[in-house]
Amino acid sequence: MFQKRQLRFIYLVILIIVIVLIYKSFTGPDNAPPADEAELRVEVDQTSDEAALKPSPAPVYVVVYYEALCPDSKHFVIRQLKPAFERAPALMEIQFVPYGKATTTTKQDGSLAFECQHGPIECEANTIHACVIEAVHDPKTRLEMVACMIQDNIMPRDAFQRCARENGVEIESIQKCFDSTHSAELLKLHGEATHALRPPVTFIPTITLDGSQANQKSLLKDLFGAVCQVAAGRGPKPDVCK
Incomplete structure (x- = not known):
């Protein structure tokens, strides 16, 4: 009985480790957007904000x-x-x-x-x-x-x-x-x-x-x-x- 419980515990630990590794593979640095892409997004957002705030010339x-x-x-x-x-x-x-x-x-x-x-x-x-x-x-x-x-x-x-x-x-x-x-x-x-x-x-x-x-x-x-x-x-x- 004791051995069965030990095996179950070991299986549970292994399962948790596998889940953690899979999660890290999807959220780690390799899946982050490239630096230049991130910078481009910031620049586009700033340009859009500036265009929205730019006042129209008086008629x-x-x-x-x-x-x-x-x-x-x-x-x-x-x-x-x-x-x-x-x-x-x-x-x-x-x-x-x-x-x-x-x-x-x-x-x-x-x-x-x-x-x-x-x-x-x-x-x-x-x-x-x-x-x-x-x-x-x-x-x-x-x-x-x-x-x-x-x-x-x-x-x-x-x-x-x-x-x-x-x-x-x-x-x-x-x-x-x-x-x-x-x-x-x-x-x-x-x-x-x-x-x-x-x-x-x-x-x-x-x-x-x-x-x-x-x-x-x-x-x-x-x-x-x-x-x-x-x-x-x-x-x-x-x-x-x-």
């Missing part, structure tokens, strides 16, 4: 001084502004100023009257644009609305309703805006912003990038390149511009 502030019936304004919005924004929406913050070379007069009764370069229809279209710009807060939708309306503004109200339906924009509140005196107040504010520009507006559209009117001819032909140049002047060139 270039693009202000468009335009007229709703101006052919050059139409060309710029459709051929330059919209494609540039679609290419790099995070790189641009766009502000629209629909007024151009109009004039504002305050009548004796306190009401406002406007004269526009392309006639009364343009004044009506400018007020509708002003109401849309105030009401639509999403930058992409606002640009889509302006680009859609300026494509064919001969009948401004029809253009607004058609473009609003195409872009899922609520019609009633904006229509109330341009049917009220609020639209005239908005257009007056756009006029004041236009007249405050220095040097004064001589051509429509006039574009400012971060407040500067420099290089008008080139940016009217290549807005994206001009925006990239301004952004690169602040620091590293944005990836989208490379």
